[in-house]
Structure formats: structure tokens, C-alpha cells
Amino acid sequence: MREINFDEIVSKIESLCLSANVSLADGITDCYHKALEAEETAMAKSIIADCIENQKIAFEEKVPLCQDTGLAVFFIKLGDEIKIKGGLLSDAVAKGVSLGYTKGFLRASSLDDPLYDRKNTRDNTPPIIHTETVSGDKLEITFIPKGGGAENMSALKMMSPSAGEKGVIDFVVDTVKNAGGNPCPPVVIGVGIGSNFEGCALLAKKALLREIGSRNPDPRYKALEEKLLMLVNETGIGPQGFGGKTTAFDLHVEYAPCHLASLPVAVNINCHIHRKQTVII
Amino acid sequence: MIKKISTPLSVEAVKSLKAGDIVHLSGVIYTARDAAHKKLTELVQSGSFAGIDFAGAVIYYCGPTPAKPGKVIGSAGPTTSGRMDAYVPYLMDKLGFLGMIGKGKRSQPVIESIKKHTGVYFAAVGGAGALISKKIIKAEAVLFEELGAEAVYKLEVLDFPLIVAIDSEGNDICR
Numbered sequence: 469m470r471e472i473n474f475d476e477i478v479s480k481i482e483s484l485c486l487s488a489n490v491s492l493a494d495g496i497t498d499c500y501h502k503a504l505e506a507e508e509t510a511m512a513k514s515i516i517a518d519c520i521e522n523q524k525i526a527f528e529e530k531v532p533l534c535q536d537t538g539l540a541v542f543f544i545k546l547g548d549e550i551k552i553k554g555g556l557l558s559d560a561v562a563k564g565v566s567l568g569y570t571k572g573f574l575r576a577s578s579l580d581d582p583l584y585d586r587k588n589t590r591d592n593t594p595p596i597i598h599t600e601t602v603s604g605d606k607l608e609i610t611f612i613p614k615g616g617g618a619e620n621m622s623a624l625k626m627m628s629p630s631a632g633e634k635g636v637i638d639f640v641v642d643t644v645k646n647a648g649g650n651p652c653p654p655v656v657i658g659v660g661i662g663s664n665f666e667g668c669a670l671l672a673k674k675a676l677l678r679e680i681g682s683r684n685p686d687p688r689y690k691a692l693e694e695k696l697l698m699l700v701n702e703t704g705i706g707p708q709g710f711g712g713k714t715t716a717f718d719l720h721v722e723y724a725p726c727h728l729a730s731l732p733v734a735v736n737i738n739c740h741i742h743r744k745q746t747v748i749i
Numbered sequence: 750m751i752k753k754i755s756t757p758l759s760v761e762a763v764k765s766l767k768a769g770d771i772v773h774l775s776g777v778i779y780t781a782r783d784a785a786h787k788k789l790t791e792l793v794q795s796g797s798f799a800g801i802d803f804a805g806a807v808i809y810y811c812g813p814t815p816a817k818p819g820k821v822i823g824s825a826g827p828t829t830s831g832r833m834d835a836y837v838p839y840l841m842d843k844l845g846f847l848g849m850i851g852k853g854k855r856s857q858p859v860i861e862s863i864k865k866h867t868g869v870y871f872a873a874v875g876g877a878g879a880l881i882s883k884k885i886i887k888a889e890a891v892l893f894e895e896l897g898a899e900a901v902y903k904l905e906v907l908d909f910p911l912i913v914a915i916d917s918e919g920n921d922i923c924r
């Protein structure tokens with residue numbers, strides 16, 4: 469067994485909160501520059517130029533890319549040869565978030581009750597944590613601060629299997645059209661197909677974790693990703709929803725086995741400031 | 750071409766703006782998000798609102814990150830405007846502000862209200878909060894301080910980059 473101290477995890481999470489809020493996921497800067505070339509109107513070009521400038525200022529001055537520093541979402545791979553000394557993993561993550569958001573001047577956006585009290589918890593806890601046990605002696609933690617604007621435009625549909633590929637395509641494209649400028653396009657899109665109700669939503673979120681430019685290893689799903697990305701960009705929504713060629717930087721599809729009576733589809737949208745960072749302990 | 754304008758807005762200045770124009774705005778603006786809109790509405794309805802003159806003012810839908818020591822403000826980009834739509838026609842009538850800054854589309858009643866008052870809806874670039882923070886030279890919480898990031902802040906801005914998304918004739922470029 470390899471031992472990892474509770475406090476070590478806390479301090480790693482604390483710095484992860486800061487760094488993930490001031491720097492973009494790998495590949496997004498290149499997407500900005502490609503979009504700047506591709507866009508034709510002065511307005512679309514000026515929006516993308518502002519995004520490029522924003523990302524420079526955020527990184528150099530360590531000021532958050534966006535004032536919505538998100539709900540704190542974690543995907544954790546916990547090696548089965550690891551023992552955490554001094555407390556629970558989930559408590560360590562929550563403590564790291566609390567310290568990172570309060571000491572790091574990040575915005576606390578988490579409310580204690582969704583319907584009645586809606587009182588701010590003041591330290592952006594609780595985090596949302598998805599843990600998977602894997603073999604080995606490593607602890608891999610991926611953090612995505614997820615803003616409300618893009619999350620609010622995400623959607624899930626339990627479709628009839630007869631809807632088929634066309635039904636899936638229409639649902640994804642309609643979700644993006646309905647979102648318009650709200651999720652701060654150009655967006656990154658995660659699509660989940662299959663599993664069950666909650667599993668499908670999780671697949672869509674996991675699809676957002678994929679590297680920019682990567683394709684699904686299954687050739688049919690790879691072709692579907694390419695087709696969806698093309699159709700989404702043909703909507704003409706463009707940067708910030710004011711028209712243009714770049715509505716999405718990338719789109720990833722993840723799929724899983726499902727019930728014979730079901731065809732669940734989920735679309736999780738992320739904004740142009742696609743934030744995602746990983747630490748391995 | 751970039752048009753330069755300043756607050757408080759005059760009807761003539763607003764009329765000169767056309768949907769799609771790129772604008773640099775300078776002067777005082779006020780932040781307000783969902784909770785502040787709700788509270789303002791309640792105060793105005795009960796006849797107990799006083800203190801701020803919103804005539805010709807510009808309201809910015811923004812809840813900034815906390816300022817670091819020695820800084821004016823933290824990251825300060827726009828939030829989704831649609832959530833404010835339900836409050837806007839009533840508040841525009843009662844308070845007399847003419848401009849709004851946010852991101853995303855507006856409802857038909859808001860567009861009608863803009864036409865009625867010769868107002869304007871500007872879009873700021875969503876997800877450019879670090880860049881926008883550099884255009885804010887003064888910030889002070891002036892109302893509902895207990896709301897934290899959702900309080901009403903009086904901001905002084907210099908050359909805040911904006912796009913005219915809905916002009917005073919109701920022309921709308923949001924998709």
C-alpha cells in the first residue's frame with residue numbers, strides 16, 4: 469500500500485482551483501487563432517481577438533478568465549494500492565476547494581438549497597466528485613470549474629430507439645440552436661449516448677474531458693462526431709451568438725450499452741473558456 | 750469603426766447607435782443580477798426605493814470575483830441577460846435607465862420596452878472577465894451589500910468594449 473496524506477491532497481486541490489481558473493485547457497488557444505483566421509466579419513474577429521487578449525491577461529495577472537469560476541467538478545481515479553492517511557478523500561477535496569476559492573479570490577457560486585433558501589455557502593462547497601477505482605498506486609484528479617451559463621443550456625432526452633441516428637443528430641443540433649449566445653460560444657460540446665438516465669448525463673460530461681482534436685476510436689462514432697461538429701458550425705450562431713463560422717471548437721461523443729427499450733442522449737455544453745486541469749499524486 | 754459614448758446616456762446618443770455597432774463606453778454604470786433585480790422590484794413596488802438616480806443609467810448584468818488586495822475589482826464579465834427579462838419592462842418604466850449590458854438574447858417584452866424608452870441593449874464578450882476588469886477604474890458596492898457578488902456596484906469604466914445587440918428601433922442581432 470502507498471500512503472498519501474490528507475493534507476497533501478488538500479494543498480494540491482487548493483492550487484488546482486487557482487490554476488484551472490486562470491488558464492485554458494490544452495488546445496483552446498490554437499482554436500482561438502484558427503477562429504480568428506476563419507471568421508469574416510469585423511464583429512466576429514473583434515470578439516475572438518478579445519478572447520485571445522483575455523486569456524493572456526488572465527494567465528499573466530492570475531485573474532480568473534471569467535467571473536463565473538463555476539461549480540467545482542472533479543473526476544478522480546483512485547489507485548487500489550493507495551491508502552489515504554488522516555481523513556476521507558471527499559473531505560480533502562472539499563477542504564481544498566474551500567481554501568482555494570476563499571484564499572484565491574475566486575467567486576463562490578454554490579447555494580445550499582436550490583428552491584427555498586438559495587443561500588450562498590460562501591466557499592463554493594460542496595464540490596461534485598466522481599470517483600472511479602483503478603488498479604495501481606496513483607491518484608489522478610481532474611478538475612473542471614463549470615460555469616452556470618453553459619451548464620444551463622445543456623439537455624437530456626430519453627428517445628425512442630426508432631429515432632435512430634437522425635433523431636440523435638436533430639436533438640444535438642436543436643440543443644445548440646436553442647442555446648444561441650447564452651453558453652458563450654464558440655463552445656465545446658460533450659455528447660453522451662446510451663447507458664440510462666443518470667449514466668447518459670455522466671457520459672456527456674466525461675466527453676468534455678477528452679483532448680481537443682481527439683476522435684472516438686470507433687469509426688462510426690468518429691464519423692458521427694465529425695458530422696455533428698460540421699452541422700453545429702453550419703448553424704451560423706458564431707462567436708457569442710452574433711453570427712459566424714465558429715459555433716463550436718470541438719465535439720466529443722461517448723457511448724455505453726443501454727436498455728433494449730431506450731436511447732438516452734445527453735448534450736453537455738461548455739463555453740469557449742474550456743477549463744480543465746489534471747494533477748497526478 | 751469604434752463609436753465612443755459615455756454615461757448617463759442621452760436619447761440622441763442612443764438613437765445614433767445601430768445594432769451591430771462596436772462601441773467603447775465610458776463613465777459610471779451599475780451592476781445588478783437576479784437577486785438585485787428582484788429586490789429592486791420589491792422596493793419600487795412598495796414605494797420605498799430611494800438613493801440612486803437611474804435616469805439615463807446603464808445596468809450591467811455582472812457578479813464579479815472578489816478584488817485581490819490592491820486591485821479595483823476581480824474578473825468582471827457579463828452574465829446571461831435572459832434571467833433578468835421578467836423584471837426589465839417594469840424597472841425601465843419606473844427607474845428610467847436606458848442601457849443594459851449582458852450576454853445572450855432578450856425576450857419580446859424587453860425589446861418592446863427598449864423601443865418604448867429609446868433604450869439600447871449592449872452585449873459584452875462573455876468569458877472575457879479578465880480583459881473587462883482592466884477597463885474598470887473604480888468600484889464601490891452601493892446597494893444590497895449583503896448579497897456579496899450579487900450586490901449593486903457602482904463602476905467607473907473607461908472604454909468598455911461592447912457590441913450594440915438591440916438598438917432603439919428594436920433591431921436585434923442575437924441568434
Ligand code: SF4
Pocket residue numbers: 534535536537614615616617618619650651652739740741826827828875876877
Ligand atoms: S458560460 Fe460564459 S459566463 Fe459562464 S463560465 Fe462560461 S464563459 Fe463564463
